[in-house]
Amino acid sequence: MAHPQPDAIALLKADHRKVEDLFAKFEAAKGAVQKQALVKQICTELTVHTVIEEEIFYPACRGQTDDDLLNEAYVEHDGAKVLIAELEASQPDEEFYDAKVKVLSEQIEHHVHEEEMRSEGMFAQARAAGLDMDDLGARMAARKQTVLQEIKAGGLPSPETRTFVGHHLEQGAPLDGPANPAAVDIRAKP
Numbered sequence: 001m002a003h004p005q006p007d008a009i010a011l012l013k014a015d016h017r018k019v020e021d022l023f024a025k026f027e028a029a030k031g032a033v034q035k036q037a038l039v040k041q042i043c044t045e046l047t048v049h050t051v052i053e054e055e056i057f058y059p060a061c062r063g064q065t066d067d068d069l070l071n072e073a074y075v076e077h078d079g080a081k082v083l084i085a086e087l088e089a090s091q092p093d094e095e096f097y098d099a100k101v102k103v104l105s106e107q108i109e110h111h112v113h114e115e116e117m118r119s120e121g122m123f124a125q126a127r128a129a130g131l132d133m134d135d136l137g138a139r140m141a142a143r144k145q146t147v148l149q150e151i152k153a154g155g156l157p158s159p160e161t162r163t164f165v166g167h168h169l170e171q172g173a174p175l176d177g178p179a180n181p182a183a184v185d186i187r188a189k190p
Contacts, residue, residue: 008057008136009123011144015049016112023105032092039092039101043084046108047156048147050077052140054162057126060136065125069114073122074163076111080104081159088156 006014019042026038054077061070083104090097115122127133150157 005134005138005141007133008131008140009127009133011137011140012049012053012057012123013116015045016116019045019049019108020112023101023108026101026105035092035097035101039087042101042104043088043156044148044151046080046084046104047151047159048144050081051147052143053077056140056143057136060131061122061126061129064129064131065122066120069122069125071163072114073111076107076114078161078164079107080111081161082164083107084156085159 022038022042022045026035026042029035029038054074058070058073083100086100087097087104090100092098113121118124
């Protein structure tokens, strides 16, 4: 018998619980191999989660929920993407590796809290606005499977920030920023 498809909020909350569990396992992990494997899982889960939120859930929420909260969520995602790129490019024996995982964990904890707050959180606002959570959930689940297949075939995609442009100043870019600040590849350039 087929299981019913979770609605959008149930799917996102399940993702949240999975990542929280992975962060807890990292804190208890011993040894570089175990830590690196857990970080790979964390980075994969967070990457997929941000894709489905940014491509499907957040656009559906725009104008239906508090836009300031939505804008904060995009910025929080971009902060996480920077740390994910840093972790992907480093090894567990490097000086700031554990600290980066800890800060990523704290950022995600804050982000999850803002989405899941009972009355004023984004999820509560989206439900109150009457968004079709079943349709959103089906679309997000399908996109999630596609992204997971893409990652399995080619590794994590280069993270792109929508809200961060300041890092280009360090690389000698003009002060007016990139031509398309909505799609900035944050991986270090050679």
